[in-house]
Amino acid sequence: MTTAQVFFDHRTEKLTSEETHYKGDPERYEKEWVPLIKAYNKAREDAIPKEYLAPKGLLPEGDLDYAPFDATTVPAKVLDPKSLAITELTAVEIAKKIKAKELTAVQTITAFIKRATIAHQLTNCAMEVLFEEGLKRAQELDSYYETTGELVGPLHGVPVSLKEHYNYAGRVTTCSFVACLTNITPEFSLTNQILYDLGAVFYIRTTEPQCLMHLDSENNITGRARNAHKLSMSPGGSSSGEGALIAMKGSPLGVGSDIGGSIRSPCAFNGIWGMKPSNKRVSMKDVMMAPTDTCNEMIVCSLGPMANSPEDLDLFMKSYLSKKPWNEDATCMPIEWRTVPTPKPSELTIGICYDDGVVKPHPPVLRALKEVEKKLRAVGINVVSWEPHRVYEAVEVAFASYTADGNYTAINRLAASGEPVVPLTDHYLQMGKGDKGLSTLEQHFYTNTREALRQEYLDLFNKRGVNFVLAPTYVGVAPKPSTIKYWGYTALWNILDYTCVTFPSGISASKELDPAEDIEPRNEYEAYEYGLYNAEDADGLPVGLTLVGRRYTEEETLKASTVIRDALKA
């Protein structure tokens, strides 16, 4: 696409989407595209080193999709002790040990390749397997370090997993659209390039759902990924593969993207750490999204890190921003990473959100919030109750924003192959005004409401004297696949563009402690979403909570999250 083209497009082309909802073109799809899907998956399969697979005896019987099986227990039973020890390290520890020559990049990536193989075998988290490329890169890094005595950067030798929709040099980038199976992207996205320049070792690209617009994982190319802690449950999404892979410790550090919860949901469901920064701090340049010719500013996607510790998120952000992406990406904000002190517990006032006023959280989440509250108070953090503010309206604005263009861009991408819509895509396409989209004036009114909400929330934070809000990441723990429809607990913070750090509360759902309750639903969202709770299904799954800071407070929010982590350990 040339931009000159676009310039003339909007004066001559008919731009309205079709009145009828997208139906797909099964015949063309079967004939022209299914063979490409098969070839793509065969390549993926072929790239898996069979010798690293977990033996069948360690796997649950029957279809993995229906197995209430905790996959995180498997690697320790398969891996050699050295590989196990390496893959238990955080990214910060890996970087340190490589620098100290206690570990080589090759040793590191080899261990993670072994563990990622098992992770993928169980959770179907890989979209593309790049193990050979990763090994070669690690060899080069080791040799560079040996020859020059210098590291290429602060991520020298650190394995980094990538959600698939970031352009990858010389490889197909699909954004999970079948029609993009022929889309070879010649260069890295800017963020991939920066990570590469910092010394990261790429070895795996992870799965995402169709259109990227599910808090779940199904697409027509690689199917669906599975929750690491219970294969039968959803891994969350849209950074689904990252969530499962990092929980399996098949990657110490990954990059997700989030426009409605897509980093936070897989972090919460898989019990790992992740940060959704405010918009335009991490570059989206050459990150493939549904639209290519159009730009919707109503709600904007953020890239951010996913890992097993807040220190790893910090390592990512600090290293990344040292490369000043705004010098290459015109949309990036020129805000350097700031070094801020870790606050004392008594310096923190945290508002806890027990209910967003739209959908009551499920019993395990409420219990987790109460237990966390006790632990925060115990270390001297000031805890207050956070009363919800106009969440229903905020969510309506978010949903209307997603489909503001009447699904023009999403449907064009789907229609290019005729692929069928999977159930949660169908739900997404009907959000807001669906195919009808918004008129320009409606868009301007909704945007005004968004701006008013941002001002009201800032005023509330100021008035209530709250530094951070601690909130559910979702109504419950990971539910069954293809069920989540209410995104309010995450999309609220996208509309507000607040900083979010999602972390494991340390509390898991328990069928004994968290029996289902009957409630009188306040609205249709609640009737549906609260009704999804099933104590047996939830049993054993981690509760991930989210710490929310004002816009562009990534530094402060991360530091505060370490205080909370320490309080939860105490």
Added chain:
Amino acid sequence: MTTAQVFFDHRTEKLTSEETHYKGDPERYEKEWVPLIKAYNKAREDAIPKEYLAPKGLLPEGDLDYAPFDATTVPAKVLDPKSLAITELTAVEIAKKIKAKELTAVQTITAFIKRATIAHQLTNCAMEVLFEEGLKRAQELDSYYETTGELVGPLHGVPVSLKEHYNYAGRVTTCSFVACLTNITPEFSLTNQILYDLGAVFYIRTTEPQCLMHLDSENNITGRARNAHKLSMSPGGSSSGEGALIAMKGSPLGVGSDIGGSIRSPCAFNGIWGMKPSNKRVSMKDVMMAPTDTCNEMIVCSLGPMANSPEDLDLFMKSYLSKKPWNEDATCMPIEWRTVPTPKPSELTIGICYDDGVVKPHPPVLRALKEVEKKLRAVGINVVSWEPHRVYEAVEVAFASYTADGNYTAINRLAASGEPVVPLTDHYLQMGKGDKGLSTLEQHFYTNTREALRQEYLDLFNKRGVNFVLAPTYVGVAPKPSTIKYWGYTALWNILDYTCVTFPSGISASKELDPAEDIEPRNEYEAYEYGLYNAEDADGLPVGLTLVGRRYTEEETLKASTVIRDALKA
């Protein structure tokens, strides 16, 4: 307006603007609104201290609107030596002298009231006269300093003039809409409040054109302002009154706003300094614009300082940002003012734009660029030619953005009083697709083009190794009133959101040196706008140029502008 209201509005109200172009309602306007206009102007007239007026003998004969008269020569003939000396000081010097007790706030504001009286008498620059309030405030500041030994802030006692459309506590704020003559705003806009808290003395609010959307000055309340250097010519706009007042040294420091050239045009036409910062660095909170219920993000207005020196612009920005407006305004970017070194001339590479590829600059502007180029080279600055890049497209995007809502908001405001449209408003309402507006998809396509242009310009700056671009601020010097239609030399940088510092080149148009030339126009813009040149009219008027830096480089651009200023003096 409550935001809850707005939220429900966009689901129930018919939002499309009428098909027919706005015609006004002369009968209702005459009956209901003209009396209010008269009362408003009488209050303005009554607030003028008659004893400070310039005697008739010093004024040109006949209608000032047609007098080719340099008003900047008058104050020295009227003012007492002390008042003259005070009003020749820069804002930085005033702040220093007040701190050093060489001057009181009352002495300062009294001198500026005297000079502002003459400025207004000649240029009609005041929208509202607040001299009594200014004196009272100055007395309070003096007394505070005397009692406590402390300054309230870095602007303690500095007179600051304000364009009218920022909410002013307890006064009417009209944004020059007749229908807003009853709009009493209870509180200051955030930026006014911050300036007040820094110690500024408010004493005058200055004029702006109808809808704020002219590079000129006519409105139906106070008529039009005049150019300080030649009363018969346009003062530029939309910060028209600020431009004329500061050029007359009736104010040392003012605040303008700019969405298409509205700070830069009056600075250039009146021979003063001004900065259009990148968006969202200076708060727009409670700044009245045409829309109140809608928010158009395609092109965004910036507030910025206007003064007689770059050091005063620096004083404004540094002091202002020390108050961290982002803690109160959810839209503001949390970017602190950075202390950057003044570059050596040899460290600067400046691209000079002699032609934007759409409209060739008039002879005085080309001569000024050439003379400036020589002087920059003489001090060792690297000068290269800046080839224009897709300016025509950028301008089309800007024009389409201004009227994206089909003039819904502007027409609603005009129709509330039935006031007639003045000629340049008529031009503005027909920009882009005029009343037809853009569809949502067209808006998304145009926005994508804007984003592509931003990336292309960043890449060009990088590739060409250029730190700054030096460009015309307008095709020519100040033209006759109600003539400017081509905003390309300024609106380009709004679409790109680049930082601009406009400054006097030190060169004035000369009918001898700058004879009119015939050209073969490349397009309709050029046929019209180049055709506006008249060597006799232009004679003696200052040429203001603009130094352009990347987004959010206010600090570097200001520092570079001081190097240029020194080079021009050399």
